[in-house]
Each structure stands twice: as C-alpha cells, then as structure tokens.
Amino acid sequence: MAGRLCVRSMCRVVLQQSAIARHPKHVTPIRSFAVYYTKEHEWINVTGNKAVIGITDHAQESLGEVVYVELPEVGTEVEVDDPFGTVESVKAASDVMSPVDGVVTKVNDVLTSNPSLVNQSPESEGWMVEVEISDESQLNALMDEEGYLNFLKEE
Secondary structure (H helix, E strand, O other): OHHHHHHHHHHHHHHHHHHHHHOHHHOOOOOOOEEEEOOOOEEEEEEOOEEEEEEOHHHHHHHOOEEEEEOOOOOOEEOOOOEEEEEEEOOOEEEEEOOOOEEEEEEOOHHHHOOOHHHHOOOOOOOOEEEEEOOHHHHHHOEOHHHHHHHHHHO
16 A cells, blocks of 8 residues: 555655646746856855855966865854955965855865865865855856856956
C-alpha cells in the first residue's frame, strides 16, 4: 500500500510537471548559471538566487601579491556598492564591493590561511563569499564578459 501511494505521488508530480511544461506562463523563471562583472573589478557567478563573488584576474594583477584577505561572517547583510571585505597586497589595500544586496551564506575561509589563492585562481578557487540575492533586478546593471572586456580596453 505504501508503495502504491509513493508511485501515485510520483505520477501526480510527473503529471503536474508536464502540465507546467504545456503552460510555461505558470513557471517562475530561475536564473541559471551566469557570470557578471562590475566596474570595480568584481565577478559574480549566479545560479538561481545564490551568487558567488570574488575579484577578477585584472584586479589581482593590479594589486600584486595578495598577503591578507578580510571577509565578512556568514549571516552578514551586504548591500550593492558597499564593501563586504578587504584584500591587502604588498602594494595596496582594496575594498571588495558587493554587486548585489543579499545575505552572506558561505565564506571562503581557505583565503584566511592562503590569501595567495586570490592571485593563483581569482575567478574560481579564490572566490570570497556566497550570497543569497535579495534583489535579482540589480544584476541588470552589471556587465557580461564581453561588456567587461570592452570596459577594460577603455580603462
């Protein structure tokens, strides 16, 4: 009997999903994997309502050897264009700005003991925070990769 209910429940889900597929206006769009860039040289990798944020390769090259990274705690609220962390190098210190409003859900603690990851792999292993986005419309103000590369040419 329990097996039957499970099978019936699964059939119900399949029927509901196929009904949604026939009527796409009922589907809430969820942004899939997309990478954006800021004029301050941060990147943001968006999947659904979560975003991983770090600094670009261009930013780490400009800074030089990174010796210290300060990051927020999980649960910290971040706001667009406000700093959420700091990257210090042998040349300078630079704030890392948030490209969106949201709440920090993960922090790359490895950077505390190994800040050179920001130099070695700025746009993957050197990520800084994951944020749950609270206003997805803010992504519209950011650049895609082509726009960012054109921005770098003009800079």
